[in-house]
């Protein structure tokens with residue numbers, strides 16, 4: 001039986017059905033403390049983030065990233081303990097969605113970082129600004145985590161969704177949030193966000209959370225070995241080991257230990273270069 005991390009059975013059943021769950025979790029004091037960490041880490045964000053989407057994981061100081069991780073976890077743990085059990089936090093990433101047409105986030109699923117057939121993994125997205133239609137709140141294709149659970153590697157291209165893009169956009173729902181609310185979602189749930197057309201950047205904090213017993217693994221997709229993903233065992237702090245995240249995430253993980261090559265989507269072969277939606281199956285999942 002899969003080991004889960006949501007405490008509440010209702011939350012767990014909502015997660016299994018929709019793949020996303022919204023909870024009002026942070027009070028003003030906690031928000032202020034998180035915002036203080038963000039400002040200390042990134043004091044000039046309003047001048048530096050003009051019109052794109054920024055992820056703190058691209059920052060080039062591993063030590064500063066680890067400090068930010070430890071400080072954020074110390075503040076948020078008490079709140080997360082209200083919702084989660086038997087969990088550990090692998091990564092902490094501040095995100096700033098700048099203003100303008102280039103601030104969109106393509107259709108994607110989040111990375112696989114553990115064996116999701118045995119253990120739960122969740123992305124936990126803290127809204128540090130309100131998010132809405134104007135500033136590009138996240139859209140989710142609810143239930144899509146039950147369509148494809150194959151191993152999702154950094155090296156899979158966003159373009160794999162190009163042929164089903166119109167269907168995903170039409171059938172996805174926007175998930176607006178108030179400051180302090182948190183979206184917990186299954187990393188396999190398909191999501192994206194439209195550009196921020198408001199006049200302020202939108203700030204959020206994202207945590208990669210997994211069952212405490214799960215051993216992190218990340219995948220490498222070699223285009224010459226279609227349908228297969230190479231699995232590498234990595235340490236719990238792997239997010240902070242990269243010397244240069246932007247280039248190293250696209251190659252075989254140098255710090256990982258090769259385990260095996262797999263092809264899996266509920267044990268079926270899957271063409272990783274082209275995402276195909278079984279529309280009938282999706283309708284039955286949603287109903």
Ligand SMILES: [Fe+2]
Nearest residue numbers: 108109110191
């Ligand atoms: Fe994402």
